[in-house]
Amino acid sequence: MLSIAQIDHRFVQSIFCFCGISRSICSTSNGFIDGFQRIEKYLIDYRKSSNCDTVSDENQEEESVDSVGTSGRYEEEEEEHHQQNVFNRSSFLRNTKNAAAMALKVLQQDGPGFDARSALDNLEIQVSGLLVREVLIGILKNINQANRERCVKLGYKFFIWSGQKQDYNHTVNTYHLIMQIFAESQEYKAMWRLLDEMTEKGYPVTSRTFNIFICSCGEAGIAKKVVERFIKSNSFNFRPFKHSFNAILHSLHAIKHYNLIEWVYQQMLADGRQPDTLTYNIIMYAKYRLGRLDQFHSLFDEMGRNGFPPDLHTFNILLHIYGRANKPAEAVVHLSMMKEAGIEPNVLHFTNLIDALSRAGNMDACKYFFDLMVEQGCEPDVVAYTVMINAHIAGGQFEKAEEMFSDMFDNGKIPNVYTYNTMIRGLCMAGKFEYACLMLKEMESRGCNPNFLVYKTLVSFLKNAGKVFEANEVIKGMVEKGQYGHLLKRIKKYKRC
Numbered sequence: 485m486l487s488i489a490q491i492d493h494r495f496v497q498s499i500f501c502f503c504g505i506s507r508s509i510c511s512t513s514n515g516f517i518d519g520f521q522r523i524e525k526y527l528i529d530y531r532k533s534s535n536c537d538t539v540s541d542e543n544q545e546e547e548s549v550d551s552v553g554t555s556g557r558y559e560e561e562e563e564e565h566h567q568q569n570v571f572n573r574s575s576f577l578r579n580t581k582n583a584a585a586m587a588l589k590v591l592q593q594d595g596p597g598f599d600a601r602s603a604l605d606n607l608e609i610q611v612s613g614l615l616v617r618e619v620l621i622g623i624l625k626n627i628n629q630a631n632r633e634r635c636v637k638l639g640y641k642f643f644i645w646s647g648q649k650q651d652y653n654h655t656v657n658t659y660h661l662i663m664q665i666f667a668e669s670q671e672y673k674a675m676w677r678l679l680d681e682m683t684e685k686g687y688p689v690t691s692r693t694f695n696i697f698i699c700s701c702g703e704a705g706i707a708k709k710v711v712e713r714f715i716k717s718n719s720f721n722f723r724p725f726k727h728s729f730n731a732i733l734h735s736l737h738a739i740k741h742y743n744l745i746e747w748v749y750q751q752m753l754a755d756g757r758q759p760d761t762l763t764y765n766i767i768m769y770a771k772y773r774l775g776r777l778d779q780f781h782s783l784f785d786e787m788g789r790n791g792f793p794p795d796l797h798t799f800n801i802l803l804h805i806y807g808r809a810n811k812p813a814e815a816v817v818h819l820s821m822m823k824e825a826g827i828e829p830n831v832l833h834f835t836n837l838i839d840a841l842s843r844a845g846n847m848d849a850c851k852y853f854f855d856l857m858v859e860q861g862c863e864p865d866v867v868a869y870t871v872m873i874n875a876h877i878a879g880g881q882f883e884k885a886e887e888m889f890s891d892m893f894d895n896g897k898i899p900n901v902y903t904y905n906t907m908i909r910g911l912c913m914a915g916k917f918e919y920a921c922l923m924l925k926e927m928e929s930r931g932c933n934p935n936f937l938v939y940k941t942l943v944s945f946l947k948n949a950g951k952v953f954e955a956n957e958v959i960k961g962m963v964e965k966g967q968y969g970h971l972l973k974r975i976k977k978y979k980r981c
Contacts, residue, residue: 807840842875
């Protein structure tokens with residue numbers, strides 16, 4: 485991912501139609517992340533084959549003639565049919581949610597002297613995929629350190645009960661949900677049994693299945709065994725990836741398991757599989773994160789020799805590396821190379837480069853590339869503005885940060901919670917605590933709800949400045965709004981920025 489949180493008005497990450505490097509939200513002290521985090525998966529455009537019979541031109545012509553004079557009646561009937569479908573769907577969703585709530589209530593009563601299965605039967609609820617999903621998600625959301633063993637038992641009990649009902653069969657998604665419940669509770673052996681059960685019943689073992697296993701079992705120190713099993717599995721359905729190795733490499737990249745990525749890559753080559761653009765991008769990024777830039781450049785050259793020209797994501801990695809190395813001249817060269825290759829640099833590339841250069845302390849280069857982005861008709865988004873604001877603040881140029889913040893509004897860009905957090909932090913660093921508190925109220929008045937990071941930033945700076953009363957007022961306002969009550973002790977004890 486890029487080195488700045490993906491920040492639009494509702495934190496919606498943009499998804500590209502090929503291997504992409506996207507920005508993500510991370511809870512570091514200033515709301516940004518250090519460099520990329522992961523490379524998004526290839527999204528291959530599969531054409532769906534139609535199951536409808538082909539209608540001949542002659543039949544179509546007859547139908548069009550018959551429809552003359554009756555289209556008004558058909559439209560009325562279609563509208564009535566549509567309204568009825570909407571009503572039926574709304575009613576089904578409402579009834580299912582109510583049934584799920586009742587099922588969860590029954591499961592909570594489970595214990596000695598109480599037969600949860602019989603109680604569920606007595607509810608006489610209709611078991612559907614949506615019902616099972618609602619109940620399992622309800623259990624998953626409530627798992628914590630104290631109740632995880634009980635949640636596993638309740639989840640599995642409901643999973644078994646629902647799976648025995650007529651006219652209902654579990655899906656891959658419901659298996660994944662119960663696996664997640666087991667994963668949250670560190671029931672690894674049970675997860676493997678579920679995987680075996682899926683395979684025996686002919687369910688496809690997908691990239692999502694692998695991701696659940698690697699994210700949980702990796703922490704238990706058995707990541708390599710998990711990888712080996714999926715590599716050897718004949719039932720591993722790795723779509724939308726080209727082959728299983730890419731699916732595995734992508735998942736390992738998401739959890740930053742860079743050393744294991746190298747091992748999987750060697751297994752891939754030993755198996756006779758040839759890397760493609762996605763593979764090269766992941767491996768090169770892993771080499772960069774491991775500090776093996778000599779191998780990075782060797783792979784980049786190899787990529788070209790094997791007929792895989794760099795794509796926009798390869799260039800994204802290169803621009804990031806040159807930015808962190810404070811080499812703006814090389815970045816200019818590669819921006820030109822992109823255009824020569826028919827790849828137009830977009831806001832993602834410029835923002836990534838600017839952020840990397842700001843970390844290298846080169847504000848002149850940051851401004852140069854920001855202006856170049858505008859000159860080339862690439863409109864800065866909220867992320868780009870926030871990167872520049874953060875860069876100015878990090879460089880002690882708070883007045884310029886304020887100018888950039890004002891420019892955002894002039895250009896129709898609405899700051900989000902991370903932009904406001906950056907400005908609040910800058911105001912506190914400049915000793916303008918009154919304005920920082922006012923900015924908290926401003927963001928709320930604009931409909932941008934502060935997250936815990938904003939409260940933590942403001943409270944910690946106020947406490948460090950000896951403004952305990954003002955800090956407590958901020959905490960009081962947070963509590964009155966009913967937000968982050970479970971983190972109250974944490975913010976009250978926080979004393980350092």
